[in-house]
Amino acid sequence: MSEQIYIGVDLGGTSIKTGLCDQEGQLLKVIETPTQTDLGTEAVLNNIAASTRLIVEDSAYSWDQVMGIGAGIPGFMDFDEGFMHFSPNLPLTNVPIKNILEEKLGKTVIINNDANVAALGEAWSGAGKGVNILVCYTLGTGVGGGIIINGNILQGSSGMGGELGHMAIVPDLEAIQCGCGQMGCLETVASATGIIRMANDAVERGDRTMLVDVLHITAKDVFDAAKAGDETADRIIKRAAFYLGKSMATISVTINPNRFVIGGGVSNAGDIILKPVQEVFKKFAPLKAQENVEIVIAKLGNNAGVIGAAGLCLR
């Protein structure tokens, strides 16, 4: 049994996922408790603290064996200070999360954003294990990203390192506005939301597609339709894949990673998204920047966040 354990917290708007990891990034135990955002800042922070105590109490480990607590939280924060400036769906605006949790728990607490933490999880014990320069995409409601160089998260000068969803990759004439205010962000076409939007547009336009019979189209519906031979659905997925692959080609001559990992809900579609991304990457990346470069689907699924959060304490 591992002597030292690490706690990872993946904070969402609905639930707090809390995991216990050993030193190798193996997930020993995971629990889920309600976030209770409606009860306000204090309650959410108390719930996080309670979840970390609960998971240890319910395990064969003691609180003394906990070497640190990491938390992945969506939002804009000062990583070093552990100060959250703004979190879109959580009552955590201008909250010194690290200080408060450290006081409550008597342990080192490190926070980072959800996409960086998921990337760190894949780097530690998932699809990016042992890779020097790793780039992870999380394709969900939005497009998150994280870059891990030699085991460390690349935060950048203002915390915008690896914010791949906001890469202006769609050319002007095709661009629509992103939630961030800019035009043509990758997120507008490669997120589940983007895929659903393109499908709804196609249906409204009257494009020939079996999606016309679906009441509330999901990204999975679009993938299923494409697998069943629907050309409109296929075109939508190819478009998402095109800009994903092109963004990878761009990154390949910037940081020239060894591996790209695609995670998040959309990545469950598997080869139908992976193959066209690989093809587009091959088309646009210089040959030498393709050498030994792999594009793969993430391995840790929904647990990447808790595992990566636990991993924050090892950096």
Place this chain on the structure above:
Amino acid sequence: MSEQIYIGVDLGGTSIKTGLCDQEGQLLKVIETPTQTDLGTEAVLNNIAASTRLIVEDSAYSWDQVMGIGAGIPGFMDFDEGFMHFSPNLPLTNVPIKNILEEKLGKTVIINNDANVAALGEAWSGAGKGVNILVCYTLGTGVGGGIIINGNILQGSSGMGGELGHMAIVPDLEAIQCGCGQMGCLETVASATGIIRMANDAVERGDRTMLVDVLHITAKDVFDAAKAGDETADRIIKRAAFYLGKSMATISVTINPNRFVIGGGVSNAGDIILKPVQEVFKKFAPLKAQENVEIVIAKLGNNAGVIGAAGLCLR
């Protein structure tokens, strides 16, 4: 007087530029000698070695004070081994440059490519001094690039880190083929060659421009025409600036640098290229990735290469 000195070599197809630097990256002396590529591999390597001995003999320093020799060489190489695979304009294909020069000179020799070395020079004592995450563009015949993170060159997994000229940034419908074989590389529009090509195309097409009277159009002619109010020339420069600025926006959500430096011959044009680049960057980069980010013109001019090459020995 500095106790320890560093030699930097900037190897070109016509001449070898050799410089002497102190520990702070101040250039103490610089000489230029012929490369003599027509005499073959052995001669070129002997000429490099001779230039390093010559510059020290002609100075107030002794050979014993030389702490190391760095060389910036255009081409594809294994940086750690100092082995050149292929250099487009030099007879250095499959040459273990580092080993040969170390044997000839009895000093540590480190080689890297010309654009990385120019970036390192600007980071050491030029426009990127004191900057944690620096991205440099060298706009000349091609578009070179170099990324310096905490004083170290980001080489990437296969040496393609910072190869910004080969970013596929021009959309398909406007893209032309780059010398590298890919379509739509930044180099096709933002290099001097790209600017000249666009000007020649405009003249051939019959666009209204004063450039029609120029026999052999140079990039400087295009900038001069734009400054004189020529709308066609202005459009060409705006197009180069557009893709440069857009590539920076892309990089701002990848590595999120503190500063972008534009060097190389084209950067001599100054504000007429800098201002539109800054405007496009502002349009496409998320606000938070613009925080404290500066886009500036390089400071070291043609000496960035020798200074950066000397700096290789300090890493």
